[in-house]
């Protein structure tokens with residue numbers, strides 16, 4: 256579904272990624288773990304078009320999308336829930352969700368009724384968002400904002416969803432809630448690429464995992480293997 | 494009068510919201526649209542048909558400004574648009590001088606200019622038409638922003654451009670839309686104000702200074718603020734010319750601008766702005 260080959264990208268002159276290869280098969284949950292600064296967020300940004308790759312290819316469902324603008328890639332069905340959540344603070348919770356479905360909805364009128372079905376599904380998953388649907392999104396707590404960011408990505412009915420550190424800065428109880436949600440997304444058959452600091456929990460939910468070091472994939476394999484790998488244990492699970 | 498300043502200032506807000514840039518040639522845009530509309534009238538186009546045509550011309554001019562002066566600068570994340578929009582203004586000024594001459598020309602209107610009195614306040618039909626036009630267009634644009642998905646996308650780009658792109662919203666097209674709308678607003682300002690002030694190449698200069706003071710005092714994100722400040726400024730100007738003589742007419746606007754810049758860099762109604770221009 257999503258295939259990344261020999262991806263190079265960076266900021267200004269400085270190259271951060273030097274040749275990343277990874278693949279996310281349809282209906283699977285793939286985890287991308289690694290130390291702070293390894294280049295996980297940069298990988299996600301290069302996939303979704305927020306930064307232009309300098310070399311390599313990104314293929315979404317058979318289409319090469321590297322070099323496309325972020326909005327065009329999003330309209331093709333890739334939903335990226337970015338690091339730091341980036342919800343639309345001044346807009347209401349419901350408007351945030353509706354905008355998540357922007358790629359599928361009419362631009363002027365009738366968008367609300369057309370989004371109703373998906374909206375109800377997201378509200379069923381996150382009842383607290385329904386309670387606060389008319390509130391400004393900026394007034395939500397950190398955990399609620401993360402739920403909103405995930406819900407907004409779901410609204411797109413994406414082919415692939417990228418989740419960058421959904422547990423960042425959240426209290427341990429909320430982190431557990433976030434992982435419970437991720438499990439439910441997986442059961443629902445959503446194709447997911449997950450970046451996480453909590454390597455242990457990420458490996459528990461993933462079907463396949465990549466470990467990133469200094470802009471490259473250092474180790475990859477099924478979680479069961481990685482959990483036994485000496486180096487991975489020493490660096491991330493110890 | 495004050496409402497027209499508010500309307501031009503509102504045009505600043507529209508483009509500032511999506512792109513953190515404003516068109517320093519906005520006054521010339523008002524002037525050019527007014528001249529084009531006047532030419533349409535000269536050709537025998539009826540007044541009420543001239544208005545939509547004039548607004549379309551304004552939108553096109555707004556798009557020209559975006560394409561020629563703003564887009565490249567924004568893509569390079571530079572502040573080049575400041576200089577480029579000023580240059581657009583100068584260019585528009587000499588263009589107008591060459592096509593229509595330097596003299597001020599009257600702008601005919603079917604709206605009668607006789608006055609009547611409501612609750613002791615003297616009003617003319619022209620002033621009433623200005624109020625209807627200003628509140629009408631601002632109301633329509635605010636409705637568009639709140640009630641349509643495209644309008645919400647407009648707000649999303651103002652709130653977080655990168656995140657909006659991730660929803661599939663093209664930020665470039667949204668910025669174009671904002672410049673187009675800002676052009677419509679400028680054209681309407683020109684059509685509304687010209688019967689009162691006449692049309693001439695120099696009408697831009699004073700207008701933009703006033704609108705700029707209004708925008709600075711009210712902040713670049715408060716639509717309600719510009720109306721209020723615009724009305725206050727209009728009233729102050731009338732008082733100044735009434736009690737101090739007509740030479741003092743321009744004084745309040747300039748004093749207001751200087752005070753605002755000194756005391757409240759973010760505007761009285763604006764939340765702290767994200768980035769200083």
Ligand SMILES: Nc1ncnc2c1ncn2[C@@H]1O[C@H](COP(=O)(O)OP(=O)(O)O)[C@@H](O)[C@H]1O
Pocket residue numbers: 266271289290291292293294295296297298
């Ligand atoms: N906006 C940016 N501008 C310049 N350098 C950046 C930027 N974002 C990240 N970097 C650099 O890129 C490297 C990888 O960062 P990042 O992809 O955020 O890592 P991770 O998500 O794995 O923690 C780091 O060395 C970081 O300093």
Ligand SMILES: [Mg+2]
Pocket residue numbers: 295296297338420
């Ligand atoms: Mg990161």
